[in-house]
Amino acid sequence: MNERAPTRAPLAPLFGAVARPIVAFFRLEAASGIVLLAAAVGALAWVNLGGAAVYQDVLGTELALGAGGAVARFTLLQLVNDGLMTVFFFVVGMEIKRELAVGELRRPAQAALPAIAALGGMIVPAAVFLAFNAGGPGARGWGIPMATDIAFSIGVLALLGRRVPHALAVFLTALAIFDDIGGILVIALFYGHGLDARWLVAAAVAAAGLWGMSRAFVRSWAAWAAGGALLWWALHHAGIHATIAGVVLGLAIPARPRRRPREVLARLGDHVGGLLATSGDDELDSEALLRIEDSIEDLEAPLARFEHALHPWVAFGVMPLFALANSGVVLGGGEGVEPLGEVAVGTAAALFAGKQVGIFAFAAGAVRLGLAPMPGGASYAKLLGVAIVAGIGFTVSLFIASLAFASDPALLAQAKIGILVGSLAAGVVGALVLRVTAEVRPATA
Structure with missing residues (x-):
């Protein structure tokens, strides 16, 4: 018995090393949901308490970047929606790459259920929206209710604590990632503005350059930023929404270390052992220290380093700024706006009803057919609660709405009202369902 005891000691640090990033991720998303x-x-209060004119003036502030004849002019709203949101989609792209390479989606068995559920959570809401708007001017907004806002959704689950099995929280995160992939494809394919073949070729060349940088394991921030900026510029002129450059850039970042950790540590151990044996009490020269530093950097993939650095800025900076710039809508309707118009009602119904029906029906069907197990042995009631919470479609939904109705402020305002109402209903009702259903207790050995 005593001889076997020491083998248990390393398990705690090992488990902590694996679980700590996951716990930190959920805490970050939950906190950012509150800020969002x-x-x-704040935007709603600003607009509805007499500040609508000032709000619009601030967002319409014109900015300029460049010198001489090469000056780009844009409004503050465009800077947020086209510039800062590219950084948001860059982080989204890295999250997708991480999950596909080393995370929950790396094995088909783990990815099956959230992928199937996400498919239902995109098809059914789009159909519900079109049921209200087919043949009308609002039909172009069919992509609005397809997305799940991961920050708000995880925030709701975090508030419920043990009422939600951790496996269901992971399921919702993976589902939201598949939703993001679907939303990105919808933006790229359906919300562009006329394609230019020459600039598409330039964008393809830029993307190929990023792939080459990935193969070369480039670690420089400046090099990746320059490549991403070139791709953004090419896509902007090609007719594809330029924020897609962020996704492509995120998918290009290397997700695995250059060398296997055991190999790096073995070489580092030999190097340090040699230094200790030969240097005595003298100071180590700079070359020896640089070699140690390079070896340590080889243990961490560029994706992990970039995501760790950018995620807090996006969660607590970019996303709240986007919400502030895009949530300001007069709830009473305002001039020319119909709060109960087809777009508003269709969006709210699609997010609240369409999302939960699509996700629950597809996921429950997959479990019943034996295609995938129920996450964490949860009940169908818990699955339904999570499906309802997934109807919180805020950030990407607002973004798609701004693309779909860029030239029609009245329909855009309707879409925003529908997003706010549908998301609020999904969050409140989903939380209540998860709160009143029985807590899932882990099985004892």
Whole structure:
């Protein structure tokens, strides 16, 4: 018995090393959801308490970048929606790459259920929206209710604590990632503005350059930023929404270390052992220290380093600014706006009803057919609660709405009202369902 005891000791640090990033991720998303909510409420208060004119003036502030004849002019709203949101989609792209390479989606068996559920959560809401808007001017917004806002959704689950099995929280995260992939494809394919073949070729060349940088394991921030900027410029002129450059850039970042950790540590151990044996008490020269530093850097993939650095800025900076700039809508309707118009009602119904029906029906069907197990042995009631919460479609939904109705402020305002109402209903009702259903207790050995 005593001889076997030491083999248990390394398990705790090993488990902590694996679980700590996951726990930190959920805490970050939950906290950012609160900040995001505060920004949205702030925008609504600003516009509805007499500040609508000032709000529009601030967003319409014209900015300029460049010198001489090469000057780009844009409004503050365009800077947020076309510039900062590219950084948001860059982080989204890295999250997708991480999950596909080393995360929950790397094995088909793990990815099957959230992928199937996400498919239902995209098809059914789009169909519900079109049921209200087919043949009308609002039909172009069919992509609005397809997305799940991961920050708000995880925030709701975090508030419920043990009422939600951790496996269901992971399921929702993976589902939201598949939703993001679907939303990205919808933006790229259906919300462009006329394709230019020459610039498409330039974009393809830029993307190939990023792939070459990935193969070369480039670690420089500046090099990746320059490549991403070139791709953004090419896509902007090619007619594809330029924020897609962020996704492509994120998918190009290397997700695995250059060398296997055991190999790096073995070489580092030999190097350090040699230094200790020969250097005595003298100071180590700079070359020896640089070699140690390079070896340590080889243990961490560029994707992990970039995501760790950018994620807090996006969660607590970019996303709240986007919410502040895009949630300001007059709830009473305002001039020319119909709060109960087809777009508003269709969006709210698609997010609240369409999302939960699509996700629950597809996921429950997959479990019943034996295509995938129920996450964490949860009940169907818990699955339904998570499906309802997934109807919180805020950030990407607002973004798609701004693309779909860029030339029609009245329909855009309707879409925003529908997003706010549908997301609020999904969050409140989903939380209530998860709160009143029985807590899932882990099985004892």
